[in-house]
Amino acid sequence: MALMTLKNVNKYYLSGSDLRFHALKNINLSFNKGELVSIIGESGSGKSTLMNLIGGLDRDFEGEILVDGVNIGTYNENQRVMYNKEKIGFVFQSFNLIPHLNVLENVALAMTLSNVSKKIRVERAKKILAEVGLEKHYYKKPNQLSGGQKQRVAIARSLVNDPEIIIADEPTGALDSETADQVLQIFSEIAASGKLVLLVTHSERVAARSSRIVTIADGSIISDQEYPENQVYHSKEHLSRFSLTSRPKNRNLSFFAAMKLAFLNMKEKFSRSVLIALGGSIGIMSIILMLSLGSGVNAYLTNLMQEQVNPVVSEVRMPEPEEQETSNSSTSEITGDPTGMPMDPAQNSPVMRNDNVPFEQSDLETLENIDGVASLEKGYSTFSLGNNSIMYNDRYRSFMNFITMSSMITTANLSEGEFPQEGEILITQGIADSIGEDSIGKEVTVTLMMDGVITETDMVISGIFASSDAVGPTAVFDSIYMNYADVEAIAQANDIELQPNVVYLVAEDAQANARVKEEIKTLGYQGSAMESIAKLFTDMIDIFTYILAGVAGLSLFVSAIMILTVLYISVVERTQEIGVIKATGGRKKDIRRIFVSESFLIGVFSGSFGVGFAYILSIIGNRVVEQQFGTTIFLVEYQFIVMGMVISILLSVIAGLLPSVCASRLDPVEALRHE
Structure with missing residues (x-):
């Protein structure tokens, strides 16, 4: 039997809309x-x-081409x-x-x-x-x-x-x-x-x-x-x-073999490949830097807050009554002449006061019975403009924030002196500056408004609160700290029925404290104002971070278009190569795999460059900021690196899909004729 036999083979080409050109006419041969x-x-x-x-x-012909007795026209x-x-x-x-x-x-x-x-x-x-x-x-x-x-x-x-x-x-x-x-x-x-x-x-x-x-x-x-x-x-x-x-067993082109063919082509066009990778790396670098900046600032705020408070203590406040909510503050009120200025509290001047809702005994019992709570500390705080002041000799200084001492405050909060004992107070640096040098040990007159009643009492300054690094109201407003027992004594002396308006829950350990905080929210109570403000800052930072990362991500879209264009050019440049691969037994899938592998490698190199540049710039940025402000703000986390690499690879592969499909669909005859 002949190796190859052609029987009545005819081939037609379309010539116009309805005409066919008869290229081969009844070919009969045997080889x-x-x-x-x-x-x-x-x-x-x-x-x-x-x-x-x-x-x-x-394969578009009429008749039969038999090889070893099988018609190749019927091949799948x-x-x-x-x-x-x-x-x-x-x-x-x-x-x-x-x-x-x-x-x-x-x-x-x-x-x-x-x-x-x-x-x-x-x-x-x-x-x-x-x-x-x-x-x-x-x-x-x-x-x-x-x-x-x-x-x-x-x-x-x-x-x-x-x-x-x-x-x-x-x-x-x-x-x-x-x-x-x-x-x-x-x-x-x-x-x-x-x-x-x-x-x-x-x-x-x-x-x-x-x-x-x-x-x-x-x-x-x-x-x-x-x-x-x-x-x-x-x-x-x-x-x-x-x-x-x-004869070795014929299998299909492996992923690694396709990767090698793609790499060799990129190596041949080294300069172009490097430029494409560098272009794609800009977006990756920008996104990583923006996320690292947000993470670093959040970490800074979190660490700063943790340094200021005891990690096993939770601050609790009563929820604000809904009927008292206003656009400014839930319990704020202005009294006195609205045209006047805050002066000596003894005068009839405009004041603004914010008093927290007091706790009932049932609330205290509920909080004390939370699982993981070792002890409960009562507290009292008030925020007031034009009510509270401190007097030393003829020097007068108003303050806005009044807080009782608790286990929440740690030695990290103390810049000078000692924690207050009976008859003593802790003041912030602004008040200390108004009193003069060596304010510690000085006796001052403290004027407080408690439950609508103005009180005066003599106290001794025991120390200075480190407000320069604080988070929350203390970082902005002048404040004093006093033991709760002294506040009770002042209230009793002025016939004021004192009820705690802030509670501190001391947990068994840090893990228990996390559970306690969750239970506080579940029961409907409010947490620390400091934590709320810190969370507000971190939420705002997160929003700005994602917005900036999104803007930076626009460059990734440009990179994708660039990769798609370059791969289209590569398809045109390698048309004959595609024809050769098909003529030597390459499948459509093999062609796609080669071009997708090339886009994959572009993504890997782009991601690697982006990660590397982001890491280097974060180091430079941290050194500059550390020299100026004594802290770092870029925190490059491993998940940002992984995310950057994944985004780069996915974007490149997606951009390479369309050119790879076009390459796989090229007609081998036309591809081999391409100049």
């Missing part, structure tokens, strides 16, 4: 192993069209791929070598697409290259070879998978006569190894070396002659030279 056949004819006669049909590059996609991998080897007129691969890699391409192990494909490629006289040129690039050497590389590539049929399109068209004779001798030896060699040519010189000449004109076979004097004879010597002793 056997070991033949060296020249298919000759003028340009436009149909010989290249016939070659494309036989090679499986064009996978069968066509295996046909190109195992049965057919192409040698192109313009060589169609891939410029960014060396000689060895070009020859091994078909085995790379078949996912053959590196050891086997390298050994096979070297063996075939040695047979065609190129054993000294394994690692040269195609542009370092002569025309004859390039054609030998193309021949070696067609032989590497040990196909049964070799199709050569004008194999000597670009060669001088001496080199052409050498190439024709190689084809004769290939035929002698038992392979069918089809030379598509218009050269009489090539035809004269063939054992059979098929002449085609206007799409029809006009002659089919054999030349016994040129008949090649099989020999074991030639068989061992060009054939595989054992």
